[in-house]
Amino acid sequence: MKKVFTYLKPYSLRMFFGFTIKVLGTFMDLGLPWVLAYIIDEIIPKQKVSFILWWGVVMIALSIGARTFNIIANRMAARVARNTIETLRHDLFQKILSLSGTQLDHFTVPSLETRMTSDTYNIHNMIGMMQRIGVRAPIILIGGIVITSTLEPVLTLVLIGVMPFLAIVVYLVSKKGIPLYTGLQLSTDRLIRVVRENITGIRVIKALSKTSYEKKRFSDRNDEVVSKELKAGTTMAITNPVMNLLLNIGLTLVVIVGAFRVDAGASQPGKIVALLSYFAIMLQAVMAITRIFVIFSKASASASRIAEVLNTEEDLKTQQIDRVDSDYHIEFHHVSFAYTSEPCITDIHFGIKKGESLGIIGSTGSGKTTLIHLLMRFYDVTEGKIMLEGKDIKSIDKQELRRRFGIAFQNDALFADRVYENISLGRELPIHRVKEATEDAQAAEFISQLEKELDFKLAIKGSNLSGGQKQRLLVSRALAGEPEILILDDSSSALDYKTDSLLRKAIRENYKDTTSIIIAQRISSVMKLDHILVIEDGQMAGYGTHEELLKNCEVYQEIYQSQLMS
Ligand SMILES: Nc1ncnc2c1ncn2[C@@H]1O[C@H](COP(=O)(O)OP(=O)(O)OP(=O)(O)O)[C@@H](O)[C@H]1O
Incomplete structure (x- = not known):
C-alpha cells in the first residue's frame, strides 16, 4: 500500500x-x-x-x-x-x-x-x-x-x-x-x-x-x-x-x-x-x-x-564491458542457456560477417527461436557471450540494440489497424518505403487487391487475412526499416515454394548490406544462404554451407532425405 x-x-x-x-x-x-x-x-x-x-x-x-x-x-x-x-x-x-x-x-x-x-x-x-x-x-x-x-x-x-x-x-x-x-x-x-x-x-x-x-x-x-x-x-x-x-x-x-x-x-x-x-x-x-x-x-x-x-528490479542491466577486435558482425561465443533448471541451449559457437546470411534449421523445440531471444537480449545467456561487432550485447543499451533488428517472429502480432500502420508500426516510415518493403516481401500484389490497399483495415490479429498474407505483412514490417540485421523466424512456412523463393531472391538482391538470419523448417529456404546452423536438442549438430553439411552432417542429411522424399 x-x-x-x-x-x-x-x-x-x-x-x-x-x-x-x-x-x-x-x-x-x-x-x-x-x-x-x-x-x-x-x-x-x-x-x-x-x-x-x-x-x-x-x-x-x-x-x-x-x-x-x-x-x-x-x-x-x-x-x-x-x-x-x-x-x-x-x-x-x-x-x-x-x-x-x-x-x-x-x-x-x-x-x-x-x-x-x-x-x-x-x-x-x-x-x-x-x-x-x-x-x-x-x-x-x-x-x-x-x-x-x-x-x-x-x-x-x-x-x-x-x-x-x-x-x-x-x-x-x-x-x-x-x-x-x-x-x-x-x-x-x-x-x-x-x-x-x-x-x-x-x-x-x-x-x-x-x-x-x-x-x-x-x-x-x-x-x-x-x-x-x-x-x-x-x-x-x-x-x-x-x-x-x-x-x-x-x-x-x-x-x-x-x-x-x-x-x-x-x-x-x-x-x-x-x-x-x-x-x-x-x-x-x-x-x-x-x-x-x-x-x-x-x-x-x-x-x-x-x-x-x-518494485521488480531490472535484471538485464547494461554492463560496462570492453569491446574486442572481431571480424564478425554477429558472434555466438560458446553460448549456453536454460529457461528453467533444464539446459535449453548448450555451447553454441559461430560467427557471421556483415551482409552475410545464416540459416538455422532443426526439429521443433530444438532451440532455434531461443537463439533469437538471446540475440535480442530478451533473456541473458547463462554461459558464454553474444557479440555484435566485437561488443558484448550486455554492454549495449537494450533499446539501441533492438533498434538494429528487423524481425518477424512466428505468429507475430497484427493489430486492428490499417495495413500501413501494421507495417510502419509507429516508425512513421514514408509510404514509398513501405511499398518497396511490401514488394520485396511479395505482399504488394495481394495488398493492391484489398479495398483501399495500404489503408485497408485489418481485423484483430489480422483475422481477415490468410496465413500466407499475414506472414508476408510481417516480413514487410521486418524489411520496411531497412534493418542492419534481419531475422525471419519461420516466416515463410505458409508461403508456396515459388513465393518463398522470390522472397529470398528479393532479400539477397535488395538488402546486400543487411546481415540476415532465417529460421526455417524447409531446406529449400536456407540452402542458398552463406552459412547454415543445424541445431538438435539445443546443441550444434552441424555448421557450414549446404554442400558441406550434405557431406558431413548426419542430421542435415536426414532432414534433406526426408524432405526430398516428401
Ligand atoms: N518461456 C519459456 N519457458 C520455458 N521453456 C521454454 C520457454 N520458451 C521455450 N521453451 C522451451 O525451450 C525449448 C526450445 O524452444 P524454442 O521455441 O526455441 O524451439 P524452436 O526450435 O524455435 O521450436 P519451433 O520450431 O517449434 O518454433 C522448447 O523445449 C520449449 O518448450
Whole structure:
C-alpha cells in the first residue's frame, strides 16, 4: 500500500482542499439534529412563529450547504482517484514493457493483465472511497459523540459502550478479508488465462471438437473463483448484520433510558429526538466504515500485487564491458542457456560477417527461436557471450540494440489497424518505403487487391487475412526499416515454394548490406544462404554451407532425405 500511496503525493494540495470542504459539509450535517433539538426544547415553548421560521431557515441553509459541499468534495475526490490511477497504470504498463523474458515468465501474461485492470480498479475505488467516506464517517462518529455528550451525557455512554464491540468486529473481519481477497485475485488470474487461451485458440478448439473439454476447464476455474468470492463475500457480509444488531441494541436502549429520564425530568424530548437522529447518522457512518474495510481489504491485496511488479528490479542491466577486435558482425561465443533448471541451449559457437546470411534449421523445440531471444537480449545467456561487432550485447543499451533488428517472429502480432500502420508500426516510415518493403516481401500484389490497399483495415490479429498474407505483412514490417540485421523466424512456412523463393531472391538482391538470419523448417529456404546452423536438442549438430553439411552432417542429411522424399 505504501508504494501506491506515493502516487497520491502530487495531489496532496487538491486532497487538502477536498478534505477541508468535506469537513465543513460534515459539520453542517452534524449541526442539523442539534438545531432540531434547540427548536423543540427552546423555541417551540416560546410560541413565537417568527423565531420558529427563522430557525427553520437556518436548518434549510445547513442542509443545502452540507449537500453542496459534499458534492464539490466528492467531485474533487473522484478527480484525484482518476488521475492517480492514470499515472499508476501508465507506470505499471511501462514497467511491464521493460520486464525481461524471465520476469514475464514468472508473472505470466494473464496475471499482468489482471494487475493492469481489476487490481488498478480496486485501488481506484479505495482512493475515491477514502476521500469521501473515509473523511466523513470518522468526523460523524467522533463529532456525534462529542455533541451527544454535551446534550445528554448519560445516553451517550450507552453509545460509547457499544463501540468496542464494533471495533472488534471490524478488526476480525478485515484480518480475514485480506488473504481471502489475495486468493481470489490469484483464481481470477487463472480464470483469465483459460479465457485468453480459449479465445486465442477458438478455431483449433472447435476443429478438434474440444469444446466440451474446454467448457469443463472453464467451468472448473469459474467454480474456483465463485467459491473464493463466496467465501470472501460471506466473511465480509457478516460485518453489516452484526454492526446493525449492535447499533440497534444501542438505539433501543437510548429510547428506553431516554423515556425514563424525560419522565423523571432529567432530560427533554428534543434532546432525545436529536440523539436518535445522531444515532441514525452514526449508524450510517459505522456501516460506511465497514464498507471501507471491505474495499481496503481488496485494495490492499491489489496494491501488493501491483507493488510486486513496480518494485521488480531490472535484471538485464547494461554492463560496462570492453569491446574486442572481431571480424564478425554477429558472434555466438560458446553460448549456453536454460529457461528453467533444464539446459535449453548448450555451447553454441559461430560467427557471421556483415551482409552475410545464416540459416538455422532443426526439429521443433530444438532451440532455434531461443537463439533469437538471446540475440535480442530478451533473456541473458547463462554461459558464454553474444557479440555484435566485437561488443558484448550486455554492454549495449537494450533499446539501441533492438533498434538494429528487423524481425518477424512466428505468429507475430497484427493489430486492428490499417495495413500501413501494421507495417510502419509507429516508425512513421514514408509510404514509398513501405511499398518497396511490401514488394520485396511479395505482399504488394495481394495488398493492391484489398479495398483501399495500404489503408485497408485489418481485423484483430489480422483475422481477415490468410496465413500466407499475414506472414508476408510481417516480413514487410521486418524489411520496411531497412534493418542492419534481419531475422525471419519461420516466416515463410505458409508461403508456396515459388513465393518463398522470390522472397529470398528479393532479400539477397535488395538488402546486400543487411546481415540476415532465417529460421526455417524447409531446406529449400536456407540452402542458398552463406552459412547454415543445424541445431538438435539445443546443441550444434552441424555448421557450414549446404554442400558441406550434405557431406558431413548426419542430421542435415536426414532432414534433406526426408524432405526430398516428401
Ligand atoms: N518461456 C519459456 N519457458 C520455458 N521453456 C521454454 C520457454 N520458451 C521455450 N521453451 C522451451 O525451450 C525449448 C526450445 O524452444 P524454442 O521455441 O526455441 O524451439 P524452436 O526450435 O524455435 O521450436 P519451433 O520450431 O517449434 O518454433 C522448447 O523445449 C520449449 O518448450
